Amino acid sequence: MLKKRLCALAALLSLSAATLAAEVKLVVKADQAGPVIHRNIYGQFAEHLGTGIYEGMWVGPESKIPNVRGWRKDVIGALKALHVPLVRWPGGCFADEYHWREGIGPRNKRPVKVNTNWGGVAENNAVGTHEFFDLAEQLGAEAYVNGNLGTGSPQEMAEWLEYMTAEGDSTLAQLRRKNGRDKPFRVHYFAVGNEAWGCGGNMRPDYYVDLYRQAATFFKTPPNNRPIFIASGGTGHQIEWTEAIAKRAKGVPVDAISHHAYTLPTSDWAKKGQAVNFPESEWVSTLANAQQIDAMIRENVAVLDKLDPSKKIGFYFDEWGSWYDPEPGSNPGFLVQRNTLRDALLSALHFNVFHEHAERVKMTNIAQMVNVLQAMILTTKDKMVLTPTYHAFAMYVPFQDATSLPATLEGNPVYKVDKFEMPTVSATAARGKDGKLYLGLVNAHAHDAQSLTVDIGKPVQAARGQLLTADKMDAQNELGKPAQVVPKAFEAKASNGQLKLTLPAKSVLVVALEP
Structure with missing residues (x-):
């Protein structure tokens, strides 16, 4: 029994490693204000x-x-x-x-x-x-x-x-x-x-x-x-x-x-x-x-x-x-x-x-x-x-009405199925009316999670916000049934001044960064 459990755990860890794609870097120029997002x-x-x-x-x-x-x-x-x-x-x-x-x-x-x-x-x-x-x-x-x-x-x-x-x-x-x-x-x-x-x-x-x-x-x-x-x-x-x-x-x-x-x-x-x-x-x-x-x-x-x-x-x-x-x-x-x-x-x-x-x-x-x-x-x-x-x-x-900030993705992999392809990650950054720096992120891949390193030119302690995802690509919310697609609280803390976010497969994440 113990051997079976160890084998199952090893398989799970192997799967987790396989489904976490190569790391992407998001660079935000927090000191360069762009146009206001009307x-x-x-x-x-x-x-x-x-x-x-x-x-x-x-x-x-x-x-x-x-x-x-x-x-x-x-x-x-x-x-x-x-x-x-x-x-x-x-x-x-x-x-x-x-x-x-x-x-x-x-x-x-x-x-x-x-x-x-x-x-x-x-x-x-x-x-x-x-x-x-x-x-x-x-x-x-x-x-x-x-x-x-x-x-x-x-x-x-x-x-x-x-x-x-x-x-x-x-x-x-x-x-x-x-x-x-x-x-x-x-x-x-x-x-x-x-x-x-x-x-x-x-x-x-x-x-x-x-x-x-x-x-x-x-x-x-x-x-x-x-x-x-x-x-x-x-x-x-x-x-x-x-x-x-x-x-x-x-x-x-x-x-x-x-x-x-x-x-x-x-x-x-x-x-x-x-x-x-x-x-x-x-x-x-x-x-x-x-x-x-x-x-x-x-x-x-x-x-x-x-x-x-x-x-x-x-x-x-x-x-x-x-x-x-x-x-x-x-x-x-x-x-x-x-x-x-x-x-x-x-x-x-x-x-x-x-x-x-x-x-x-x-x-x-x-x-x-x-x-x-x-x-x-x-x-x-x-x-x-x-x-x-x-x-x-x-x-x-x-x-x-936030102020847009320049944001670029480095090392963004291509997601391809049959003849269709697109960048795996999409990102936006802005300074909200409340003064906070917000990120809007999408991981389009249907199966693989994505690791993302955030660089805004100065240390970041944490990111807090909401994550939207579900088990199935066509998950929906129907009358009389438990909702399958609802936002959940998200939090990530920096390690040694570096902030890394893990974006689950097929997800939308919006977070505010905390200095």
């Missing part, structure tokens, strides 16, 4: 799509589900804990078929339309301008309104802006007051159309720019309530939209260009890949594809640096996230998908890239908040569950 990099997106708004967040004031003026208390509470800085609404593709006048006034008198983009279901316009701003104010978040360029007009967008922001006694300001809002709404961002290259009108870049210039000419708001105006840009590795907007949108306000990029395991929109029960090859292909966003940003920023050297135009990713085949049995137009540990790592990999480009990238919006695509929260009737993606966002809260 809190809106952690922005959210709520579209009239499936149960993303209706049922998922909005249940109406008469619902037995506890709510505040129609918005679910449990969901709002969970989102507030994320310090959600910004919400984009009403779309997405829905925005270019949305007419704002249909979403004001008594809810029982609003017209019922067909949501032609998402499932062909009835849209009763119960959530309109006033309800959206109530949501943003309950969350303490900034408001990003997407205007209708596709089926709308410059007049419609200009009048919506007046309705929301006018201070005087114009007819539209009085109409807003009649509908229950005396003071103007604070509109932080306003976009002219969405995905003009596709669902927003199948336009060419130059044609879109002409329409943008025409519409923006008529946008008039009080000086103290002028939104940041956003032009609809390209997707993926496209640069022609950025080039056309930066080159030709002169003489009208254009403060930023939006860009969209979704991550698919297969890169095939006809068969994207499953959200669960996927092979390791799709684990690494998904995470490797996610890191292409770095090249997308670099390509577009190079265009902006040439055409906008004064850096007046921001480059925003107002739609990003994973996109898998829809959940079997669901309405394909509702974009229902499960959320697993893979999505948590995908989120952290995006964060680390966005931080690196904080000079231009000052806002991004994951798609989406609740029940749709890579959601923070999943609901069923009066129950809800927090997803692995939610926990990744929560762990990275200290990076909101």
Whole structure:
């Protein structure tokens, strides 16, 4: 019996040694402050799509589900804990078929339309301008309104802006007051159309720019309530939209260009890949594809640096996230998908890239908040569950408005499965508003732990924070079952002034360093 136990122990020690990969060194230049990581990099997106708004967040004031003026208390509470800085609404593709006048006034008198983009279901316009701003104010978040360029007009967008922001006694300001809002709404961002290259009108870049210039000419708001105006840009590795907007949108306000990029395991929109029960090859292909966003940003920023050297135009990713085949049995137009540990790592990999480009990238919006695509929260009737993606966002809260610090990895091994490969470790560093130095780390390897030595140019005594991992690649949190993916407390102490961290396989780690 003793011999068997010794053999088992030896085998375990051998396995542990084999699964701990070669040591990587992280060098952080703690004395070289970079750009501030804008809190809106952690922005959210709520579209009239499936149960993303209706049922998922909005249940109406008469619902037995506890709510505040129609918005679910449990969901709002969970989102507030994320310090959600910004919400984009009403779309997405829905925005270019949305007419704002249909979403004001008594809810029982609003017209019922067909949501032609998402499932062909009835849209009763119960959530309109006033309800959206109530949501943003309950969350303490900034408001990003997407205007209708596709089926709308410059007049419609200009009048919506007046309705929301006018201070005087114009007819539209009085109409807003009649509908229950005396003071103007604070509109932080306003976009002219969405995905003009596709669902927003199948336009060419130059044609879109002409329409943008025409519409923006008529946008008039009080000086103290002028939104940041956003032009609809390209997707993926496209640069022609950025080039056309930066080159030709002169003489009208254009403060930023939006860009969209979704991550698919297969890169095939006809068969994207499953959200669960996927092979390791799709684990690494998904995470490797996610890191292409770095090249997308670099390509577009190079265009902006040439055409906008004064850096007046921001480059925003107002739609990003994973996109898998829809959940079997669901309405394909509702974009229902499960959320697993893979999505948590995908989120952290995006964060680390966005931080690196904080000079231009000052806002991004994951798609989406609740029940749709890579959601923070999943609901069923009066129950809800927090997803692995939610926990990744929560762990990275200290990076909101933190000051980025240069961070480089030495000796970072390549993780490869079949034809897909990527760096094993991803890292970011920043000085938080509380003065602490934070690290955000990802070990993408599905099986091997990774040893990491930290060098910030001076002694570090310890690191404390939270670790997110699980036994399986597709571990998830499901209603009525024990949560499989939740953060756990993490602590590591230095030895002889040197700090080493062990990153478990398939993990996200966020720590504050203690001098």
